[in-house]
Amino acid sequence: MATVINTPTEAATPQVDDLALLGLMQLVSPALPIGAFAWSQGLESAFELGWVDNEAELAQWVEGALEDGLSRCELPLLVRLQTAWAEGDAIALAKWNDWLHATRETAELSDEDTRLGGALV
Numbered sequence: 001m002a003t004v005i006n007t008p009t010e011a012a013t014p015q016v017d018d019l020a021l022l023g024l025m026q027l028v029s030p031a032l033p034i035g036a037f038a039w040s041q042g043l044e045s046a047f048e049l050g051w052v053d054n055e056a057e058l059a060q061w062v063e064g065a066l067e068d069g070l071s072r073c074e075l076p077l078l079v080r081l082q083t084a085w086a087e088g089d090a091i092a093l094a095k096w097n098d099w100l101h102a103t104r105e106t107a108e109l110s111d112e113d114t115r116l117g118g119a120l121v
Helices: 014-028 043-048 055-086 090-102 107-120
Strands: none
Touching (some): 055 090, 090 107
C-alpha cells in the first residue's frame, strides 16, 4: 500500500493560511477533546504517591521529564521526521514513527501518543 504525503507548497494561499491558523488555535484550545493536556505523563500518580508535594519537587519532576524525554528522544527524532517529511519519504516517516511508538514505556504513554497524533491528523 502506498502512502501519499502532502507537503506544503512554498506559496501558501490566504485560505490555507487561515486553515493553518484555525488548526493551531484548535491545538492550543482546551476544547481539543484529546490533546497534549489530556495526560499528565505520570505527574498525577507522583502527586498521589507523595513523590511530588511542593514547588521544588514539581520543578525537579518537570526538569527531569524535559531532560530525559524531550531533549534526548523527541527533539532529535523531530529533526529526522521533519527531514523525511520535507523529502516526501513515507518509509522513513513510518520507520521513525514506529521507533518512537516502541520507546513508550507504558500502555498509557503509547495511548497518549496515538490519540494525540490522531487528533492532530
